[in-house]
Amino acid sequence: MNKERRYRRLLALYPRDHRDQHGEEMLGVLLDGDAGWRDGLNLVGGAIALHTRRVFGLDGGVRLRDVMAVVSLLGPIVMLAGASADLHEIAWWIKADSFAEMPFEQVPDAPVWAAWLVVATLVLFAQRRAAAVSAWMAIILHLLLMSFLSSYSSTYTNAGWLLLGGFTAISLTWSAGPARGKEMVGRRGVLFAFAGAAVAALFLAFSPRLTAFPPAFWILGPVLTYGALTLGGYLACRRVPNRRTGRRAAFVLALPAVAYLLQYVLVALVGPPMYWVPVVTNAVFYGIPVLLVLAGNGILRPVRTRLPS
Amino acid sequence: MTDGALREPTFLVLTALAAGPQHGYGILLDVEQISTGRVRLRAGTLYAALDRLVADDWVAVDREEVVDGRLRRYYRLTDQGAARLATEVDRLRVTTRAAETRLRARFSGGTA
Numbered sequence: 001m002n003k004e005r006r007y008r009r010l011l012a013l014y015p016r017d018h019r020d021q022h023g024e025e026m027l028g029v030l031l032d033g034d035a036g037w038r039d040g041l042n043l044v045g046g047a048i049a050l051h052t053r054r055v056f057g058l059d060g061g062v063r064l065r066d067v068m069a070v071v072s073l074l075g076p077i078v079m080l081a082g083a084s085a086d087l088h089e090i091a092w093w094i095k096a097d098s099f100a101e102m103p104f105e106q107v108p109d110a111p112v113w114a115a116w117l118v119v120a121t122l123v124l125f126a127q128r129r130a131a132a133v134s135a136w137m138a139i140i141l142h143l144l145l146m147s148f149l150s151s152y153s154s155t156y157t158n159a160g161w162l163l164l165g166g167f168t169a170i171s172l173t174w175s176a177g178p179a180r181g182k183e184m185v186g187r188r189g190v191l192f193a194f195a196g197a198a199v200a201a202l203f204l205a206f207s208p209r210l211t212a213f214p215p216a217f218w219i220l221g222p223v224l225t226y227g228a229l230t231l232g233g234y235l236a237c238r239r240v241p242n243r244r245t246g247r248r249a250a251f252v253l254a255l256p257a258v259a260y261l262l263q264y265v266l267v268a269l270v271g272p273p274m275y276w277v278p279v280v281t282n283a284v285f286y287g288i289p290v291l292l293v294l295a296g297n298g299i300l301r302p303v304r305t306r307l308p309s
Numbered sequence: 310m311t312d313g314a315l316r317e318p319t320f321l322v323l324t325a326l327a328a329g330p331q332h333g334y335g336i337l338l339d340v341e342q343i344s345t346g347r348v349r350l351r352a353g354t355l356y357a358a359l360d361r362l363v364a365d366d367w368v369a370v371d372r373e374e375v376v377d378g379r380l381r382r383y384y385r386l387t388d389q390g391a392a393r394l395a396t397e398v399d400r401l402r403v404t405t406r407a408a409e410t411r412l413r414a415r416f417s418g419g420t421a
Contacts, residue, residue: 018360022360024380025380026352026356028333028334029333029355033334035352039351042351042352042354043353046352046354046357049357050360
């Protein structure tokens with residue numbers, strides 16, 4: 001393998017935009033100089049360091065206001081997928097021709113999802129302030145239900161939805177807003193998010209049918225549900241001109257999937273003790289995704305700027 | 310990054326650019342010369358440093374040329390970068406002066 005090919009392979013380890021910007025230039029420097037194996041090693045180290053810095057948003061390049069603008073537009077749409085379990089339940093009672101007798105306990109969080117439907121509608125009709133107020137009301141309602149309704153299922157299963165709802169409400173309140181988000185993702189981006197939420201809702205609705213199969217298949221329900229949701233958000237955010245900004249927004253939209261995955265992995269690793277101390281459980285299930293979002297959007301950057309250069 | 314001491318590679322890159330715009334390979338050679346052969350920057354380190362310096366507005370892209378079919382990008386020191394380098398030079402001067410004074414006193418048998 002000649003020198004140029006070897007260096008090109010090593011340069012391929014760098015993030016794409018860095019390669020586009022500096023790749024040919026770096027190759028020129030390597031070929032001009034008497035580069036050896038140490039330079040090769042230096043390239044590998046540099047690529048790893050750059051990827052690490054970017055994971056934690058240390059080098060800037062991510063526009064937080066744009067991330068929030070995209071989330072303010074697409075967050076309410078993605079949140080609609082959370083209603084699928086209730087919709088499935090309501091459909092069952094309608095099918096049984098006894099909708100009027102359906103106890104409220106069957107769909108205790110229905111008001112929350114109804115509120116998010118209002119938020120999504122207001123966002124699509126460019127009523128940002130009203131949408132922000134409705135989003136905060138939906139979150140407060142969700143928290144009240146979790147705190148005071150004994151029939152309502154655990155706090156942990158709601159972590160992803162509450163977190164996404166929280167970031168959406170913050171984005172609606174303090175970002176450039178859905179109008180700016182739409183400038184970046186376009187109408188097609190909105191459609192991708194809707195499609196992801198709709199397919200996810202369908203998968204969730206059909207998940208109970210998997211119980212007819214051996215338990216190994218049951219995991220398919222959440223995998224397909226959160227997979228569809230994440231894919232819809234990702235495809236929508238791919239339309240953001242700044243790819244890194246788009247990826248960060250997609251990560252926020254994928255919080256329901258992230259929280260589920262985190263819970264699944266931790267419970268598999270730690271087992272029942274994971275639930276022994278509710279304060280710790282909540283801190284882990286809510287804290288880690290929040291930390292990942294904040295770190296990904298550069299909250300550690302101010303720390304770096306205080307360090308000697 | 311304005312408060313602490315500059316790392317040596319950063320200091321040397323800024324010093325190299327203080328003389329005028331240079332391309333990547335030129336900076337590498339200059340840094341080696343300035344440090345009398347003690348510091349030899351490699352491409353990965355240089356471009357990581359340039360990326361940070363450009364992001365901090367201490368260095369800017371001056372112009373681009375194509376030489377022998379290869380892109381050459383010239384970098385220049387910005388006013389902000391020059392000010393930061395001057396601050397660092399002052400800081401080093403103060404500490405160097407203190408070290409000199411104490412060493413002189415020590416070698417002449419007195420105390421600083």
